[in-house]
Amino acid sequence: MKNKAFAGLAALGCLLFASGAWADQPLEWQKGLQPAATSIMEEIRWFEQYTLWFIVPITLFVLLLLIIVVVKFREGANPVPSKTSHNTAIEVVWTVGPVVILLFLAIPSFQLLTKQLAPTEEPELTVKATGYQWYWGYEYQVGESPLAFDSLLLQDGDRAAAGKDDKAVYPRLLAVDNEVVVPVGKHVRLLVTAADVIHAFAMPSFGVKIDAIPGRLNETWFKADREGLFYGQCSELCGKDHAYMPIAIRVVSQEKFDSWLSAAATDLGAANKALIASVDGATKSVDVAENAAQ
Structure with a gap:
């Protein structure tokens, strides 16, 4: 009996430990906020x-x-109601x-x-996010030739080619083809706008949520304290495919970010694959934070 009890406790501990490894992911019946990354x-x-x-x-x-x-x-206990009209x-x-x-x-x-x-630090990196029906466009304001790319919902048929078969790390309806990549511990200024209708940029683990309004440039910021892959979504009803424009931000070391940025200037796809290989090669479990923002 003692052995069975010990085995049962050990199994329960393994389950709890396994769920803790992916604690940043939304769980069924989850009531609290996502773990903080800023x-x-x-x-x-x-x-x-x-x-x-x-x-x-x-x-x-x-x-x-x-x-x-x-x-x-x-009425039964108090047939004659009080006439009191004032009590100081x-x-x-x-x-x-x-x-x-x-x-x-x-x-x-x-x-x-x-x-x-009103952040007290000067931004070390500026990224502009533009909401479209129904995807996001990003522009890194670095150097004389800014890096710009679109980020769309990852289709199941494209997972193998992108090296994103693991749905625990790249969940359905939240994974994208091109993530935003930023260095850990750096102050990132985020400029947000929209090209058609009102969208909203929401990244729960960062505490970021700001409207993307056509013709207007809104500004926010974040400073990620840990590396990982974090998910958010558009949180403003923007049309029929509102639920299919996720946001993904990959936080990496400064060295990995510099290598990715240099390679992405000429070949974004190859840069992304090289970054994924370096991250997955360093650890088998990726710290993931996801949201189904409403």
Whole structure:
């Protein structure tokens, strides 16, 4: 019995460990946010947990008040209703209480917004993302001849040629033919616009979500703390194929990024394959973060 129990615990541990290896991927019945890959997303996750300490007690308190009112002041228990029209103490409490609660929510919220909208570092790389119906176009503003390419949903028939057969790393409806490649630990400025209708660029693990509006250039930023392959999607309803314009960002070391950028200037496909080979050769498990943003 002890051996069976130990084997069962070991099997459970293996399952938990296996799921942890792909913890960045969306899981069935997942309720929380994706694991953070930037400091901004770390703060967003903290703020989400912080607000629950206010939301849950308030919800339970209101539920309790409703139950008291339904039971104590129903017609059978209270045939002659009170004629009270004013209570100074109650007026003060329900005015001051919400103001204090809102202050506790507003202060960290504004601090987080300031960090998102007003970075203190100078950008080390600028990438322009343009939303189309229904794919993304990217332009690296480096050197005298910027690198530009389109990124479309990866079709199943193209997986083998692209070296992306592993659906655990390159999931259906989220993998793309050409990922955005950025170096780890570098401040990346992202310029976002659209060519036709309103789209939205969303990368949950980075804490990035910004509208792509025709004729307007919106700006945001991110600084990835770890290497890996991260997924997002257009999060603005933009037409019939809205669900089929994913976003994929591959974060690599500075050395791998420099090699990829140099090779991509002349042959993007070959540069991508060389990068995939170098990443997959270094480790069998790729750190993946995905989203099905709504």
